[in-house]
Amino acid sequence: MISWATAAPAVTAAFLASLVEAVEALTIVLAVGTVRGWRPALTGTGAGLALLVLLVLALGPLLDRVPLHALQLVIGILLLLFGLRWLRKAILRSAGIIALHDETKAFAKEEASLRAAEGQHATQLDWIAGITAFKAVVLEGLEVVFIVIAVGAGRGLLVPAAMGAVAACLVVLLLGIIIHRPLARVPENLLKFGVGIMLSAFGVFWTGEGLGVDWPGQDLAIVAFVAVFLLVGLATVKLSVHKAAEVTP
Template sequence: MGSWATAAPAVTAAFLASLVEAVEALTIVLAVATVRGWRPALIGTGAGLTLLALLVLALGPLLNRVPLRALQLVIGVLLLLFGLRWLRKAILRAAGIIPLHDEAKAFEKEEENLRQAEGRKETHLDWLAGVTSFKAVMLEGLEVVFIVIAVGAGRGLLVPAAIGALAACLLVLLIGILVHRPLARVPENTLKFGVGVMLSAFGVFWTGEGLGVDWPGQDLAILAFAVIFLVAGFATAKLAARRSLEVSS
């Protein structure tokens, strides 16, 4: 297992990313439960989690057959692209260029869509509700699986990363059961900003590892890259906000 310098960022990245995805999935599942009841919501959720588990079990043995350098390079490039996408959206939202994601509005929208289907007296509404929950869990869960594999596969950290992701999902599930409402107060854009920074840092590190780069400080280089992306992200958000104000004024 990798050193603490690698394990801590991997677990943190998996936890925060999974927290964001779990909150978004929970919003849709709660909307389904509110309109059609818990039975189709839980059936769809269970089916989605089962398929995700099978996917992870299938991918695990395949990863062991891929040469480490090739695996690090491919994952590094994908992780960098993935992280920069999250970071870009977080910067634009922080700058006020695009609106912040609102879980309360997302809940209301999904609830309204389901009620409209109910109002049209569509057949198999429970099936439609179950599929809605299934799609939400699958789409958000696939991102979690990718992140866990990406931050954990390079240095044998799949188990710690998976534990971080599982802890986040269980936390969101527990809070959702207790409050029965979407977690609108979660600072989602702040979390996405942090996750984008960490995934981008891992992406640079693994890409270099795959190309044979000997990073100064070894695993500590991940933290250095994270600081660089964090500073660059804050600076870009401030410049973008200033530019947006100049254009609008």
């Protein structure tokens, strides 16, 4: 039986990562629904979710045929690269080197893009709106699928990780229905900082597992890696702020 101590890191990583991706997808779907109506928005969203489900169902049996150590090594390397990319962006945004992601601006940009096409035939515009929603759900959802598989594969944690992802999507969906506008107050950069740390920690752990490393404390080693990446991340933010201040006249 899987203990909570073992499942918690995977569930938390999947939940937080899915929360970020779901918020970004919701912004675009809301823009589509606002400009063109909810029929193309929901149609595109439903089609995107169906494709993601089929992808998960297709990948599940394939993963069972891959040798465990090879699977752990490949997923570990990819997860480490994925996590470091998130962490790098979060550090640069925290240091003020690049602008923070703004869901309100993203919504306005997508809304303006859709309104610019309003001179076209209504049927064609519905197709454009539906494809826009479909693309948003699929692109953001693919990252969720990858993260769920990455943190859950090889340890019997796919179901807990998937539950964390589904819970995040339901939370965002419920909030979207209630407030009916972009979730601009969600601390997205803070979430990405945390997710980047957790994914990087999982990446190091899985890479070591794939190489046959016997980690002290087994799964508890992930907590130690999280602490290391957190300290390094915070130190890098301070260093980046200091360097940016020196460059600024």
